[in-house]
Amino acid sequence: MNQRNLKIILCIPRGFCAGVTRAIETVEKALEKFDYPVYVRHEIVHNKYVVDKLKEKGAIFIEELDEIEDYSTVIFSAHGVPESVKSHANSKHLNSIDATCPLVEKVHKKVKRNFENNITSILIGHKNHPEVIGTMGQVPHGAIILVSKVQEVEKLDPNLNVAYVTQTTLSVDETSGIFKALKQKYPYLKEDNDICFATTNRQKAVKEIAPKCDKIFVVGAPNSSNSKRLVEVAIENGCKNACLIQNESEIDWNDFDNINVLGITAGASAPEILIDNILKKAKNYFNIEIENSDGKEENLNFKLPKGI
């Protein structure tokens, strides 16, 4: 049978970042080093495939420390935890290992420093995301204010002495809009966001390929903040037909009329095997030609956390 041609542009970089690799390795090493059971509080990273693989290896995922016995081993996820969770772990004499990404920890330190200097932190981020809950929980209630939209800046007290921090996985452009509104209210603020290198690089890559693509798949979980931002960036930059998928089973390969160029990227918590599976499946339907985007691969590694 004659197959139609399909060009696939793969974003570089895509998929796992240094913080995610470190968090997964932390769980794997803990499973080797400590007696059963090894608990992980919250999904270690937001990806079902990764979590399922770690479950197969023996990790037990929980949401709250009340669910586990005193003196157990528990790993905190890459998103970070509020101080109250660390205190709770101490009161239960847990062997806790903190896999919070070092770049999230950097934001925690800033917020604590602001508090010590009587400065109110404004956190630009998404309500209820675990990273935001963790960052808000570094200081007492009221010492940090969450802002998710430009309109929310209007409600802020102009007389406050403030500094701002951001969630690490936001859209660079959206954050810049909120910053401009903050700057009007607090003219002394300087633009300096905490969006991490991995988020920035993946957004830059998808921004570059978006105008060339008829369709873009972002491989990632529905609760992965950085993956959802990649879809938004693709749409805003010229590819209206961009969507989030968890794996190749969600693709309707018969729905490719008028699609000649397909772009693919993956959020920072999505493993490369999910992309390999898409490419394998695509070969059943099309003559595919693969092109890599112009970006650079990342080669950063973070040291494993204490206790591992």
Ligand code: SF4
């Ligand atoms: S996306 Fe950024 S902040 Fe999150 S784990 Fe990766 S490097 Fe760390």
